Structures are given as structure tokens and as C-alpha cells.
Amino acid sequence: MTQTEHTKVWSPLEIPAVGRSGPQGIVACLGDLGTELGDLLTEHKALVFRGFGITPETLDPVFDHLLPNRLAYVHGNSPRTKVGSNVYTSTEYPKEFTISMHNEMSYAHAWPARLAFYCQVQPGGGGATPVLDAALWLDSLDPEVREAFAGGVRYVQNLHDGYGFGKSWQDTFETTDRAQVEAFLTDAGATWEWKRDGSVRIRSVRPSTIRHPVTGVEVWFNQADQWHAAGLGDDTAAALAQIMPEEDLPQHVTFADGSPIPAEYILQVRDRGLDNAVDVDWRAGDLMVIDNVALAHGRRPFTGDRRVLVAMSD
Known part of the structure; x- marks a missing residue:
């Protein structure tokens, strides 16, 4: 079976409302399936609930059931706005651009086990959320690329002090206390240096693949293609190169030993x-x-309005 054929076979489990509505309807439908939510996710990887009429006012009880311990987006690198109790806009990246595939916070020392997305405003056109079997992603890469990444990757973040390109360290860590940031980074096994302008440079070495905690299946689990200038496209990469050195960009990535990752590897991973x-x-x-x-x-890119909210849990 080819990778494309495998992808067509798999799809998320869709759970229709069948006359039920609201948070209680979702709980009832899950009960009818007779399997714990964690087991359902292990088996199906994704569950899509359609037609339950969930509103922003009834969202919290749903998230409380699906995500028992909602997490703050601390150390997150995507532009988001916090809109509730550890509920965020899914991203504020411009609508005309594709956001490439990634496992949430795979660059960090700890990551959420589950994500829940809620569509508050339907996009005018496009705007789908693509999902990808991370084991299939790993299998789809050439052996040369998988071998090159086997030693892991080194992420570099440059976070400004409130004014500058990219996110500030205050927004990233949801604090204005440097001591809290340093305690977090110590626990994360990262190294850092504060600059004279109040910014901070952070370096973290992480694996490129991990094994699923339940199934043991090895999956592609890094964000090298999103942190590498080549993943932004030729025009954007060239424009950035005119502004600042690569190591000073808000995000940068190399192999774990500091050697550069070839652009062609990054493009293969992304595409x-x-x-x-x-x-x-x-x-x-x-x-x-x-x-x-x-x-x-x-x-996927979209037209018109689109508002999708996200929450995370361990």
C-alpha cells in the first residue's frame, strides 16, 4: 500500500449529534461508544463532533470533559490571544498563508497530550485544519533525511523585551518575572543568555522523533521545517536574510551538533x-x-472570517 493510499484509508472518527445537542449531548454520545475517551483517541487519533450546536457560552463544559487539565500556552511560539480559561485563538498567522504540519510544542521539553479545536466562526472559504498521522510522516521521508535527523535538532529562540520582531519573552512565558523564566528554562534543560537590550536567546536540543506513550509507535516529532528559514519560502527567506543574520531571527534551527540543516531536507519534510x-x-x-x-x-489558507479556538491538556 502506498503512503497516499494509506492516507485515504485513515480519517478522523466523526461523531454526529443524532438529535442530541450541547455538552450533555457530546457526553452522551461518548458514553454510547462504550470506550474511554483516551482509548478512543489511541484507536482513532482524532474525533470530530458535528451538529451539537456548541456555542462560546457552552464551550467550557465541553473542554472540561475532553481536556480534564487544561494547560497554559507557556513557551508557545505561535501568535495567539488568550480568550478564556486556558483557551486561545488557534493562530493569528495571516489568512493567505498555509501553516505547515506540526505536533503542538514538539520543540519544548513537555508538550500537551491532547488538543481540542472549536470552530466559532466558519471560514468564508478554505481554512481546513489538515491532520496527519505522524508515523506516516516519518515513513514518507527519504532514508537519507531520517538518518540525518537521527541525532536530534537544536532550536534557537530570540525573544525581545516588548518591542521587536516576533514574540516577546513576556508573552511567550506569560510572566514579567525573569526569575520565573529562568526556573522554567532550567527545568526544560535549556540554556539562555539575557542581552543588553532586555531580550533573551534560548537554546534547546530535542529529539526529532519520539515513541507514542501507549502504542510505542515511532513518530516524526519536531518543528525543524517551521523554525528553518527555508520553510518560509524563497522570497521570505531572502528578505529576512537582508534584515538580520540567521542566528538572530526569532526562531532558528540546526542539527543537534550545531551544523546546518540543508534546505532541501526542510522542504521535503514540509511538503x-x-x-x-x-x-x-x-x-x-x-x-x-x-x-x-x-x-x-x-x-490551510482561507478567505473571509475564520475563528477557531484551541485548548490543550496533559
């Missing part, structure tokens, strides 16, 4: 991830929960 993904289209009120290790996710 094969997007090519093998399954699109989940949104209607207002839809909700999806995914296993963040088994599945990567992204975003």
Missing part, C-alpha cells in the same frame, strides 16, 4: 507532511479533539 495530510473542514459549532503525539496538524 510531504502537507501532501499526506487529511483536511478537516469546519462549520460553526464543530469541535475536534486529537492525540497530539499521534497526529500533526496545520492550517
